[in-house]
Amino acid sequence: MRKEKNRVAKIISESGLCSRRVAEQKIFNGEVSVNGHIIDSPALNVSYDDIISVNGQPLSKREDTKLYIYHKPAGLITSHNDENGRKTIFDDIGNKYGKLLSIGRLDLNSEGLLLLTNDGEFQRFMESPKNEFERIYKVRVHGTPSKDDILKLKNGITVDGIKYKKIDVKVDKVLSSNSWLTVKLIEGKNREIRKTLSSLGYEVNKLIRISYAGFELRNLEKSGIYEVKIPQKLLQQYENFKG
Numbered sequence: 055m056r057k058e059k060n061r062v063a064k065i066i067s068e069s070g071l072c073s074r075r076v077a078e079q080k081i082f083n084g085e086v087s088v089n090g091h092i093i094d095s096p097a098l099n100v101s102y103d104d105i106i107s108v109n110g111q112p113l114s115k116r117e118d119t120k121l122y123i124y125h126k127p128a129g130l131i132t133s134h135n136d137e138n139g140r141k142t143i144f145d146d147i148g149n150k151y152g153k154l155l156s157i158g159r160l161d162l163n164s165e166g167l168l169l170l171t172n173d174g175e176f177q178r179f180m181e182s183p184k185n186e187f188e189r190i191y192k193v194r195v196h197g198t199p200s201k202d203d204i205l206k207l208k209n210g211i212t213v214d215g216i217k218y219k220k221i222d223v224k225v226d227k228v229l230s231s232n233s234w235l236t237v238k239l240i241e242g243k244n245r246e247i248r249k250t251l252s253s254l255g256y257e258v259n260k261l262i263r264i265s266y267a268g269f270e271l272r273n274l275e276k277s278g279i280y281e282v283k284i285p286q287k288l289l290q291q292y293e294n295f296k297g
Contacts, residue, residue, distance in 0.1 A: 062088060063096035064296075065106060067174030069113050070153045074178055085109050119173040119292075122151065123269055124279040126168045132159040143168065146277055157181060158189075158242055158266070166191070166263035167271040170279070179295045180267065186240040187267035192226075194260035195251055198233040199223055203254045213253045218246060232259065 066077035066086070078096040080086055086093055087107045088100055100106065106113040124147065126132070131142045143156065147170075157169040157180040171177050180187065199207075207221040222238040237247055248258045264271045269282065284292075 059099040059101050061096060062086065062093065062098045062100045062106060064175060065100060065102065066108065066113060067178065070117070070155060070172040070174055071108060071113065073155065073174050077174070080108060117172055119176050119284065119289075120171060120281060121176070121269075121284050122154065122170040122279050122281050123271070123274065124168045124170050125271060125274045125276050126160050126165055127276040128163050128165040131162060132156050132168065147279055151279070151281075159244075160263060161245060161248075164261040164263065165276070166261075167266055167269065167274075168263070169266055169269060175296060176292060179292050181242075182295070183241060185267075185291070185295075188265070189239055189242050189263060189267075190265035191237045191239075191247060192260075192262045192264055193235045193237050193247060193251070193258055194232050195235060195256040195258050196232055197256050198225060198228050199235070199251070199254065199256055203256075206254065207250060211250055211253070213249050216243065216249075218243065218250055221246075221250060 063074050063077040063081060066072065066080075067074040071077070072080070074096075077086075081093060081096045084092050084094070085108055088098070089105050124143065126143055127146070129141070130146055131140050133142050134144050136142055140162075144154070147154070151170075152172060154170040154172055155174055155177045157171060157177050160166065160168055169180065171180070179185070204223045204225075207223050210220055211218050219239070219241050224236045225233055226236055227234040239246060247261060251258055262271075267288075274280070
């Protein structure tokens with residue numbers, strides 16, 4: 055039996071049911087019980103052998119952490135549900151791989167590499183800004199960024215009161231009215247590339263993520279998904295992150 059204890063919200067997150075933040079909200083809403091008793095604190099320490107239920111359903115036992123690479127097509131929402139009834143990435147993937155969580159997001163019109171996991175704590179670790187995992191994108195914009203604008207992005211830029219860290223931009227190919235860029239960043243804030251480039255007058259009309267934390271899209275077809283082995287070094291970072 056596993057005698058070590060952890061915060062109940064963390065154990066729920068590790069199960070892959072939801073993120074820790076959502077788990078905490080479910081606890082505040084009175085949706086979580088431990089050994090038959092409703093709890094009200096996400097900081098409660100419990101054993102992995104305690105019976106934890108969410109909305110009356112016992113929590114599944116923790117599985118080994120798994121990681122998948124998925125090629126998200128444009129036109130899908132990165133969410134389990136959409137209030138407007140639009141198709142989500144999980145509609146596209148189906149139930150073959152069990153309950154999965156997305157590591158970060160790609161907006162409706164963006165495509166490319168999306169990492170998925172069954173472990174909510176691993177999701178939180180991979181999304182943490184402290185790790186500064188590099189994301190790489192191929193981006194098509196109207197116009198061609200000037201050297202001055204590329205330098206502005208490299209030095210960090212503020213848009214609508216939001217400060218963005220260093221963004222590296224390289225012009226790969228200049229067409230008649232568009233340009234293809236390689237864009238590298240470490241934050242991945244909401245619509246970061248679209249907002250920063252737009253602020254300088256370059257509207258993004260195609261965005262493809264090709265790499266995240268060293269994991270690469272390569273030639274994976276759209277809607278393709280496969281499990282990847284998590285490098286030992288990354289697993290050790292994760293263990294340190296969990297404390």
